[in-house]
Amino acid sequence: MIRFESVSKTYPRSRRPALHRVNLDVERGEFVFLVGASGSGKSTLLRLVLREDVATRGSVHVAGRDVARLSSWKVPHLRRQMGVVFQDFRLLPGKNVFDNVAFALQVIGKSRHHVAQVVPETLELVGLAGKERRLPHELSGGEQQRVAIARAFVNRPAILLADEPTGNLDPETSAGIMRLLERINRTSTTILMATHDTGTVDALRKRVVQLEGGVVVRDEAAGGYTTGALRAVDQADRSPADPGWAPARTSTAEVRR
Amino acid sequence: MRVRFLASEILSGLRRNTAMTVSVVLVTFVSLVFVGAGALLQLQVDQMKDYWYDRVQVSVFLCTADSEAPTCTSGEVTPSQRDAVLAELRSPTLQPYVESVQFESKADAYARFQEQFAGTAIAESATEDQLNESFRVKLTDPTKYDVVTQFFAGTAGVEQVQDQRRVLDPFFTVLNVATAVAGGFALVMIVAAALLIATTIRLSAFSRRRETGIMRLVGASKLLIQLPFLLEGVLAAVVGAALAVGALYAAVRFGVQGWLVEALPLFGYVGTHQVWLVAPVLVAVAVLLAGTASVTTLSRYLRV
Numbered sequence: 001m002i003r004f005e006s007v008s009k010t011y012p013r014s015r016r017p018a019l020h021r022v023n024l025d026v027e028r029g030e031f032v033f034l035v036g037a038s039g040s041g042k043s044t045l046l047r048l049v050l051r052e053d054v055a056t057r058g059s060v061h062v063a064g065r066d067v068a069r070l071s072s073w074k075v076p077h078l079r080r081q082m083g084v085v086f087q088d089f090r091l092l093p094g095k096n097v098f099d100n101v102a103f104a105l106q107v108i109g110k111s112r113h114h115v116a117q118v119v120p121e122t123l124e125l126v127g128l129a130g131k132e133r134r135l136p137h138e139l140s141g142g143e144q145q146r147v148a149i150a151r152a153f154v155n156r157p158a159i160l161l162a163d164e165p166t167g168n169l170d171p172e173t174s175a176g177i178m179r180l181l182e183r184i185n186r187t188s189t190t191i192l193m194a195t196h197d198t199g200t201v202d203a204l205r206k207r208v209v210q211l212e213g214g215v216v217v218r219d220e221a222a223g224g225y226t227t228g229a230l231r232a233v234d235q236a237d238r239s240p241a242d243p244g245w246a247p248a249r250t251s252t253a254e255v256r257r
Numbered sequence: 258m259r260v261r262f263l264a265s266e267i268l269s270g271l272r273r274n275t276a277m278t279v280s281v282v283l284v285t286f287v288s289l290v291f292v293g294a295g296a297l298l299q300l301q302v303d304q305m306k307d308y309w310y311d312r313v314q315v316s317v318f319l320c321t322a323d324s325e326a327p328t329c330t331s332g333e334v335t336p337s338q339r340d341a342v343l344a345e346l347r348s349p350t351l352q353p354y355v356e357s358v359q360f361e362s363k364a365d366a367y368a369r370f371q372e373q374f375a376g377t378a379i380a381e382s383a384t385e386d387q388l389n390e391s392f393r394v395k396l397t398d399p400t401k402y403d404v405v406t407q408f409f410a411g412t413a414g415v416e417q418v419q420d421q422r423r424v425l426d427p428f429f430t431v432l433n434v435a436t437a438v439a440g441g442f443a444l445v446m447i448v449a450a451a452l453l454i455a456t457t458i459r460l461s462a463f464s465r466r467r468e469t470g471i472m473r474l475v476g477a478s479k480l481l482i483q484l485p486f487l488l489e490g491v492l493a494a495v496v497g498a499a500l501a502v503g504a505l506y507a508a509v510r511f512g513v514q515g516w517l518v519e520a521l522p523l524f525g526y527v528g529t530h531q532v533w534l535v536a537p538v539l540v541a542v543a544v545l546l547a548g549t550a551s552v553t554t555l556s557r558y559l560r561v
Contacts, residue, residue: 050474072561073478073479076473076476076477076478077476078476079474080475080476081476082476083475090467090470092467092468092471103471103475104471104475106259106262107262107472107477107481108475108476108477108478109259109481151471151475155475155476
């Protein structure tokens with residue numbers, strides 16, 4: 001579903017690559033945690049999947065297509081197969097719950113009939129039935145994130161990308177959001193979730209891909225947030241060939257903790 | 258659905274940016290008034306040329322009793338002098354240049370004078386005797402009037418040879434200068450309008466970056482993301498153009514046809530139908546202006 005082949009990404013005006021020779025293969029229906037310190041390249045990786053950015057080297061395949069080769073007019077069609085959820089929800093403050101979710105369908109030209117049918121179904125799925133008329137500021141953080149997930153999932157995308165979706169939420173609310181994501185995952189939706197949330201990763205025991213300074217240092221099926229992390233740190237300590245590549249001290253400390 | 262969506266987006270964008278939208282409308286309005294005024298002035302020039310150049314002749318004015326020209330020392334033109342002039346006009350030398358010759362008697366001249374200056378003090382005080390008899394010569398090529406002028410220079414009984422085009426030229430010069438001035442103002446205002454539209458759209462794109470960001474992520478097409486901004490600019494500019502057409506219509510209807518025609522009835526003036534001729538041009542300029550400014554701005558400031 002998502003395949004990275006020796007992907008490097010260097011941002012303009014930056015000498016240090018954000019990603020370096022990343023290989024990654026995510027099958028349809030997989031649930032993958034993307035972990036690592038801030039600046040380790042998680043967000044860059046998600047941006048490449050979304051084709052918000054294009055890899056400097058290597059190729060990124062999403063849903064069987066090389067995204068770098070897509071003409072800019074076809075990119076919207078690629079994005080219709082993906083849903084995205086962010087830490088800060090990114091709801092439209094002036095629209096109510098129903099309209100926020102419907103917006104995603106309206107702008108890709110779905111019929112009113114389709115919207116009227118699918119939006120309530122999706123709100124039901126995320127547990128917000130009965131709150132259609134609420135405005136975002138009238139909802140709790142967890143509810144707002146459910147609206148955002150509904151918006152991301154309302155077009156039934158094959159892939160759901162989540163960038164720290166539980167980052168602003170308390171552990172209990174986070175657990176609820178994770179149950180929802182698991183439920184979505186069971187509809188054979190591929191989920192790629194970048195997170196700092198140790199508890200969540202440890203609890204779910206899904207595949208874990210760990211990034212350090214733009215390099216994949218661990219790719220473990222049914223892993224935890226820290227399992228194998230020490231091994232990764234050992235590796236980094238043994239090969240400090242290029243100081244730019246070695247994980248920064250703070251991130252090592254964070255991993256050990 | 259999408260039409261409805263577009264309409265609501267455009268309306269909300271315009272409402273959110275009311276002050277800027279109004280300024281775009283006004284600046285477009287003023288700049289297009291200048292464009293339109295320039296166009297109408299040129300139409301006036303064309304109309305006058307059509308009107309006059311058809312009638313324009315070289316006039317060979319014959320001496321009156323009061324003439325002071327050296328060729329008129331013998332007083333009023335004699336019948337034999339008059340016949341000699343006519344014979345020269347029909348001679349083989351001048352024949353190739355002359356299309357037709359018409360004699361205007363004092364009575365004809367008086368009647369025409371009265372008609373042209375009807376109602377003015379000068380018309381009331383003029384007498385038939387003060388006016389010249391003349392030959393009105395129509396040339397095959399109006400630019401060759403020099404031939405006739407030089408031919409009759411120094412001929413006894415001829416007071417003056419006048420090419421009417423020369424009389425009209427100052428009028429045309431004034432109108433052409435006015436057109437150039439209007440055009441200059443129009444150019445400056447159009448630059449201002451283009452920059453203002455660009456700034457407005459940039460602001461609008463900034464204030465709606467959350468919406469457009471989401472649209473981009475859920476896979477809305479480029480066109481749908483950009484179109485509301487584009488149409489916003491175009492709509493404001495077209496409203497400005499409509500105001501400009503209205504202002505020009507009022508100016509022509511009440512200023513020219515309602516006042517100038519009576520106050521200065523020397524020639525035909527532009528009418529409201531010429532305003533309708535200019536109107537589509539103004540709207541086209543508005544659309545082109547706003548479209549270009551918008552597309553350029555969007556490609557720089559709106560990620561899609």
